[in-house]
Amino acid sequence: AGVWGGALALGFLALANIGTAIVGVYVTIIGLKQIPGLDVRLGWKTTIVVVLLPVAIIAGTVPNLFFDKINAFLYFQGMVFGPICGVQIIDYFVFRKKRLDLKSMYDWSPRSKYWFWGGFNPVGLFSIAAGVVLYYVLLNPYTYVSRSPFEWTTASIPAVLLSMLLYYVLTRLTVMPFKKGGYSR
Numbered sequence: 001a002g003v004w005g006g007a008l009a010l011g012f013l014a015l016a017n018i019g020t021a022i023v024g025v026y027v028t029i030i031g032l033k034q035i036p037g038l039d040v041r042l043g044w045k046t047t048i049v050v051v052l053l054p055v056a057i058i059a060g061t062v063p064n065l066f067f068d069k070i071n072a073f074l075y076f077q078g079m080v081f082g083p084i085c086g087v088q089i090i091d092y093f094v095f096r097k098k099r100l101d102l103k104s105m106y107d108w109s110p111r112s113k114y115w116f117w118g119g120f121n122p123v124g125l126f127s128i129a130a131g132v133v134l135y136y137v138l139l140n141p142y143t144y145v146s147r148s149p150f151e152w153t154t155a156s157i158p159a160v161l162l163s164m165l166l167y168y169v170l171t172r173l174t175v176m177p178f179k180k181g182g183y184s185r
Contacts, residue, residue: 113182
């Protein structure tokens, strides 16, 4: 395509990455604003600086420390996101039957259906952690050394399935009897 075709393609890539970066920054800011008290102490402009300053420092001073390890970073993200999705699938489709309580989602008090114990769901966290450990056993994301049955199942599928099973069983045995999480039997 020549120099002009390459420049055009590079321009499209830049535009696509800018949009993705803006969404990432926005989601991070919204996440920080959800921390009780932080939304009052920090205004929007200050929160933007808090989010972007570490990125600017890394990109401007030691970019190779991060970019040389980008694959390992992405592998570690994959190790965590699979089990998180497994827990979310069981919670949303099985226990909540595709219904969320919007008011409770923004209620940070013990009255919220999503309060569980002190604002945390230990069963969900444990189920995710177990899936992460299984993933790591099947595939070390840093060295990329795998163990059987990785060659037939990958690491994600068993990690997701374990998280789903644990979340289902432990929620039925511990969360529901304590009437936590706003679940109906």
